Amino acid sequence: MTTEQPTPTTVPATSAFVLTPEAKLVREFMKFQPGYFYGGGDPEAAGKWIVSHQRFHKLMQNDDIIHAHLSEACLRGHAAVWWTTYLDIHPELATWAEFRELFYDEFIPMxxxxxxxxxxxxxxxxxxxxxxxxxxxxxxxxxxxxxxxxxxxxxxxxxxxxxxxxxxxxxxxxxxxx
Incomplete structure (x- = not known):
């Protein structure tokens, strides 16, 4: 009595999802390990975060709007909630200068x-x-x-x-x- 072993079926190699060009750019940006910002009450940390992101974007030579969107991908916690709320009210794309000014207003009080x-x-x-x-x-x-x-x-x-x-x-x- 021989038992037949089931023949493995070949499953075509397909990706579960396809990365958009924007997602690929985010992935490339994250290789720089730009750091996350969580919000909170430390204006000095906020200032250092925004300057470090400006430096990374200069290295990547991004345009102004992409610059802002890549940095938004690094917001977490309170900072992410703040930005999501802002975008709910103002859905138009923010430039880096606008993002930076809004960020300063929120996390580094006047x-x-x-x-x-x-x-x-x-x-x-x-x-x-x-x-x-x-x-x-x-x-x-x-x-x-x-x-x-x-x-x-x-x-x-x-x-x-x-x-x-x-x-x-x-x-x-x-x-x-x-």
Missing amino acids: QVRLRLRGDFMALRQGNRSLMQYMERYRYLLRFSMDVAGTKTLKIYYFVRGVDEQIVDATVSIGATTI
Whole structure:
């Protein structure tokens, strides 16, 4: 008595779903590990998140609207609810500039941005190393582009806060850039 083994049937290799071009772009973007934003009350984390996303988009050379949509894919928790609610009311596509402004309004309140801009205007090197000063300068500059939006003004505000001995040494060697 022989028992016949069932012959396996060949199932054609088909995908359960097909990725749209947009989904493929999101997948490529996620390879950069751009990080998620959950919302909450930490304006500094919000500022760092938006700047990191701007950097990733620059690397990918996305257009303005795709830039915003890729970042929305990284919103979670309260931040995702906020954006979904916004889109329910305003379904038109948001540009990156619009997304960033709305994001700042929601997660970095105006009084915080004004305080950070004031910190920028008052920033001095003091006891910081030059690298620490530069890091703080760059962080605060993000909230002060309305007063330091040109290259000349950025240099002016940077040099204004640097220790005088460093400025004197820099001038004596003829440095022309920061």
